[in-house]
Amino acid sequence: MISKTEIENTHNQIAPFIHRTPILTSHILNKICGCKIFVKPENFQKVGAFKMRGAINAILNLSEKDKKFGVATHSSGNHAAALAKAATEIGIPSFIIMPKTAPQNKIDAVANYGGTITFSESTLESREQVLTRVIQNTNSTFIHPYNNRDVILGQSTAAKEIFEDVKEIIDYIIAPVGGGGLLSGTSLSAKFFSPNTKVIGAEPFGANDAFRSIRDKTIYPSINPKTIADGLLTSLSELTYSIISENVHKILLAEERTIVHALMLILTRMKIVVEPSAVLPLAVILENPEIFRNKNIAIILSGGNLDFSQISNYLKLLD
């Protein structure tokens, strides 16, 4: 359904709008984990997250007529920031629906990137109502954060860059899974560019709907997820479910304590800033040393928009 050529064309199309993030390695991380880890730091991507890849691709694929009316989404996370930034970069409007209760720093980020914010109540119902109204008023196009073919194509380019830049054989590639956009794209790039690499999704125990959905072959909603990895609270969509079912080897889970441990390892040893959702791949390596021992493993650090005011709360989980 998505071809190798489409991924290649996507990468060429978005290249002028994204950073080609490097591949990092760390002796200390390898020593602690007993394997060789190739880190793809999408925290250094524009807006601090891989989401820029999918957002800009979705916008570039709009018709010229639709572009003029702009794009819309409801999100308080990295997708909202990415959509606002991507729209501003090509000079079109973006309409972002955010709950009144969203943290001020996230509101500021979207506003600074040029998004026009409309506030809703914090319920999903209110968000969707407000979104529908905004779209009716503006004729803008809704860009779903992951149930969108163009978004998934954009996200696939992070893994493609890994397969191009790492010269060694990669045994496993691991991406976090929330709605499944990054994991879907990663699995498609592995299929076409590194078919012997096993693709693993990494999910918190406290938000394990993707794990259960794949196990039971049915899409479970994410009900009352409880995790510090606040980018991974959403459930799979039909599109991401079908791609992940077909192309992903396994979904592994991590406890909150291990997520904090992985977060602090990256912060204090690699000296780079990542958000909790980004470290799930490292957390599942720490929880499953027997699977990964002496393997070559690529991990995608999905974003770096860490809320520093929360660090002391995270550290309490280690006590």
Add this chain to the structure above:
Amino acid sequence: MISKTEIENTHNQIAPFIHRTPILTSHILNKICGCKIFVKPENFQKVGAFKMRGAINAILNLSEKDKKFGVATHSSGNHAAALAKAATEIGIPSFIIMPKTAPQNKIDAVANYGGTITFSESTLESREQVLTRVIQNTNSTFIHPYNNRDVILGQSTAAKEIFEDVKEIIDYIIAPVGGGGLLSGTSLSAKFFSPNTKVIGAEPFGANDAFRSIRDKTIYPSINPKTIADGLLTSLSELTYSIISENVHKILLAEERTIVHALMLILTRMKIVVEPSAVLPLAVILENPEIFRNKNIAIILSGGNLDFSQISNYLKLLD
């Protein structure tokens, strides 16, 4: 007193033992500051700080006989970690005197790098007594953190790398100043490798002894310094005072609030982990926009050993 050739030889000698850290730039930082900033991220150096350069150089310059007995210092900071790591790398012992009250993470770091720790009371008197006793017992050589020619030679190589790697003219180079080892080395490299670059020292208002010492042409002790930049609490030594007097253009000061602002800019915009002492160069740029407008400026981020449990206290200073 220190020649160009000595700096070149030092760089060749220590190269196998250090990371050649890259030069980073950030559009956002440049936009905020109104100038072009070239960042030297010594937070990515071994042990997370430039101190590795001076420590390994001091050790490599010992006689073979002295090497066997090892090295000693009293410090609870990055110099202690660097000396322990450097000694371990060439297979000799290191003896580190730390106050009983040192934070556990700093004690663990020195121990993990292979240092033998002896605890003292927290007074300078006790530290020096214990150091003298340890040196008598072990025949080890005391390596002062900055009043040491070989240490200053090592620290000079960070600026040398900047002048080699940045292809544009550098109007200013800014380093933090505590005891003055890094600033001394930086000023010597500027003198030999980029004589038109003005060298600036950056110091907290709350620990402004170097500023006053240079102004009044006398070495003031650092009495009750009060700053979150805990790597900059020490005073100049005779050696660093004389080099800085001769070769540094100016020392500029920053308020605590600006230091926190600069810290958060680096953490949230550049997504790299630095400690408060490291951001003084950025803080003085923020405090003196008229001096630096439209200039090309190199700044040395001296280290990345941030105590994450302190972040919420730092953030309170912004309220």
